Amino acid sequence: MRRAILRSIGLLVLAAMGASPASAGYYVPPTLRPEKRLVLLCTVSEALTAKDCGPQQDMPRPDDGGLKDFLALEAQDPDYLAGATPGARVLVMVRRSLSAPIDGANPGRAPLPTSPAIGPIMEPDWAIMPPARAFDGYVPDRLMRMGASGSVTARCTVGARGDLLGCWIAAENPSDMGLGWSTLMLSTFVKMKPIAKDGSPTAGRTYVLQANFNALAEPVIALSSGH
DSSP states (O other): OHHHHHHHHHHHHHHHTTOOGGGTTSOOOTTOOSEEEEEEEEEEOTTSBEEEEEEOTTSOOOOHHHHHHHHHHHHHSOOBOTTOOTTOEEEEEEEEESSSOTBTTBOSSOOOOOSOOOOOBSSOOEEEOOOGGGGGGGSOHHHHHHTOEEEEEEEEEEOTTSBEEEEEEEEEESSSSSHHHHHHHHHTTOEEOSBOTTSOBOTTOEEEEEEEEETTSSSSEEEEEOO
């Protein structure tokens, strides 16, 4: 009975975030704020913001009405895509809070830079970093069936509260197994402390998230800092 109640609560949380029912076995951190999360294909504008976004084919998404509203929000207040190339078409994680904004007055999007960057964060001090086994539900089925491996590089901006915002896929190999989608979903489950291990502040800076997938290793997914 208790397990059934917990499963029902989990389904409600996932529905609020725009996840598909098929993801009911996926890990959801207990501290995650109520929000909608959606992976979209977007064009990078000259100002390095997301524009002309649309759904990625064959990936989980909310109903058509929810998708339309979501795209309208992103068009009105686009995410900043740190380090992206203008004109490129990239895979982006878009997050929108359903309660208090994720980032203070920010409605859950990656903020535009307000001061010169002091360089990417190389050694974050994680406030939230789930155990590797918690990510098992995000290993693409095809990767497991083939016993294959792969890697993904995502670039993100760190919000004032340590959330990774405006994450986009800079490299994905192989590119046809859904590894980029999985990595962007995982980016929403981690959170940095305001000060990195080297003593520097993290808010507003770039972080390169590296995800390595290996269906024959343990853990299957390993997250680390890229370059």
